[in-house]
Amino acid sequence: MSSVFPFSAIVGQEQMKLALILTAIDPSLGGVLVFGDRGTGKSTAVRALAALLPPITAVADCPVNAADIADCPDWADIKSEKLVKKPTPVVDLPLGVTEDRVTGALDIERALTRGEKAFQPGLLARANRGYLYIDEVNLLEDHIVDLLLDVAQSGVNAVEREGLSIRHAARFVLIGSGNPEEGELRPQLLDRFGLSVEVASPTDIDERVEVIRRRDAFETDTKAFLTRWRRKDGKIRKDILTARAQLQNTATSDDTLRDCATLCLALGTDGLRGELTLMRSARAFAAYKGASQTGRDHLRKVAPMALGHRLRRDPLDEAGSGTRVGRVVKEVLG
Structure with missing residues (x-):
């Protein structure tokens, strides 16, 4: 049983939740930018939505979560066609991350120990068919943000360096969050995100009390809390899948x-x-x-x-x- 906080149990923040739901229905929208105070449920909502969605079917050993052996990249050298169910990927991109870590690079260990030129996939490979979440996106280096937005739009990660010429699928929903008081995104980058919402700490006493009550109940008896909200999460999942089919x-x-x-x-x-x-x-x-x-x-x-x-x-x-x-x-x- 998943131990992620249920999506339907998140108090308030209706615009943020709707924006995330819309990207789940149509990933081509271009991702979501969420600006607001710390502790307003931004990362919780992303993980909750991914956990709410049905698992993906992927080739067991494929580093890019391909749905079929024919879609696995040649460099992965996949031997088995076995398919498994995997949770919808949610990959965190930390501040200070290097371009090699994001896109992938030459596998130094294999090059030194075996004399083989092999590709070591990065975060973009892991995020394929899922979500790439960047907290404090406004503090990320501009060239990394440019790279992420280009790949998110094209759906392909291309690596041309160190004697490597690698391409692989990288289709993900990009979610960025941050506090505007700590720095703003450049206007041309703002425009590249599909949707943008602002969130704030609730000012209503009853709403704040409900947030505390639900979080405490979740941490005190996780199993009972998940059981309580399973039906509402199931309703949202069904509505998303129906909307995908009807889009x-x-x-x-x-x-x-x-x-x-x-x-x-x-x-x-x-x-x-x-x-x-x-x-x-x-x-x-x-x-x-x-x-x-x-x-x-x-x-x-x-x-x-x-x-x-x-x-x-x-x-x-x-x-x-x-x-x-x-x-x-x-x-x-x-």
């Missing part, structure tokens, strides 16, 4: 596309990434709610998380990005 059949009308473009123009977002993310996240939300077509209600719900981090700074407007998005959504969509 391609969820229609998006020209009127909805026009609404997306009008919102982005009114907010002054650069490029077309905002429109595409807004459309895809609204479609994923519509599928999650069982709707056959994306509508304005779905756009209203996801617009702050899809567009809030793409706004240009306005020195004459001191309102937060969420407030600015909400104001324009009201003006455009009514």
